[in-house]
Amino acid sequence: MLEQTFVNLEGYFESRGCDNAGWNEVVFFGLQYFIKRYLLGPVVTKDKIDEAAEIYSQHFGDGDPRFYREGWEYILKEHGGRLPVEIKAVPEGMVVPTKTVLFTLVNTDPKCFWLTNFLETLLVQVWYPMTVATQSRYQKTSIAKYMEETGNEQWDVPNGVTFKLHDFGFRGVSSVESAAIGGCAHLVNFLGTDTVASMICARDYYGSKKADTDHTGWVSDSFDIWRACKDYWGDKLKDLIKGRITDTKFGRLVVRPDSGDPAETCCYHQLCYLYPCDDRLTLGDGVDWESIPKILEKLKKEKIAADAWPGPAALQGNVKDNLNGAPNYLYIGYIYIY
Secondary structure: OOOOOOOOOEEEEEEOOOOOOOOOEEEOOOHHHHHHHHHOOOOOOHHHHHHHHHHHHHHHOOOOOOOOHHHHHHHHHHHOOOOOEEEEEOOOOOEEEOOOEEEEEEEOOHHHOOHHHHOHHHHHHHHHHHHHHHHHHHHHHHHHHHHHHOOOOOOOOOOOOOOOOOEOOHHHOOOHHHHHHHHHHHOOOOOEEOOHHHHHHHHHHHOOOOOEOOOOOEEOOOOOHHHHHHHHHHHHOHHHHHOOOOOOOOOOOEEEOOOOOHHHHHHHHHHHHHOOOOOEEOOOOOOOOOHHHHHHHHHHHOOOOOOOOOOOHHHOOOOHHHOOEEEEOOOOOOOOOO
16 A cells, blocks of 8 residues: 555656757657546446556565556446546647647646656657657748748648648658657648658547648659769660650659768759759658758758658657657645645
């Protein structure tokens, strides 16, 4: 039996800041998914209690007090298996300065003071969709900046930045759930995705059905990227490519290089060979929040407009410490004890 030290224990979650220069804000996103997926309704059942008791017994030994069976049975009996907690949070999708409380959690039954700490492990996982949404937003601002500087005047959907960063990162994440919630976080900022799990997540947990899944491109680095662009796309096939655009029809070639330095590839070995055809590039490897402004700056210097910028890296390379997302249970001074 746990000794009752508190009546109500309230914890909070914040981003303590980011080491990336200029990243002074976060996009809060993902909590609603975890609440709806794991916490709503009668989530405590007798079968789950019995299973947990067996697992704890196997791991710690029979009679070990670290499994608080009495507490879970109390929730089952007195609350019908519903968790007696209250969560308050800033609106999802809101841009918030770092070092700001993003959500709070407190038990509503004095006998369940221990539940606040127990739920930490689950709720802290909001760091991942929050980090994806934040990174995606900074990529969005970079793209918008260079689009404006290179002459874009159409910002309404589907123009502007709406489809300029395309998510095809399903293959690069650790699980289907990571793809779902990370891809859904990307859709906070853009509407282009090939990650079908993210669309299901957006539909089931956020009521959204808007996304586009068209990501096609001729992979041109299977043998020799430079030869493919210089001798084929930019020479032997160039007239055929140009011929697809007439008064009665429109066709567009999308080349996917995925080789070499992205900025150099774009400027000197791709667009320069294909220009003036109405064609586009889709870049996968090497595209992230750091490389995008470098690529766009290179294009700008070559007087090439920043028009279409698909890429996959939003779901990858994220770790919890990117934004120093942390729960805080400061038992003196910052936690309200009733």
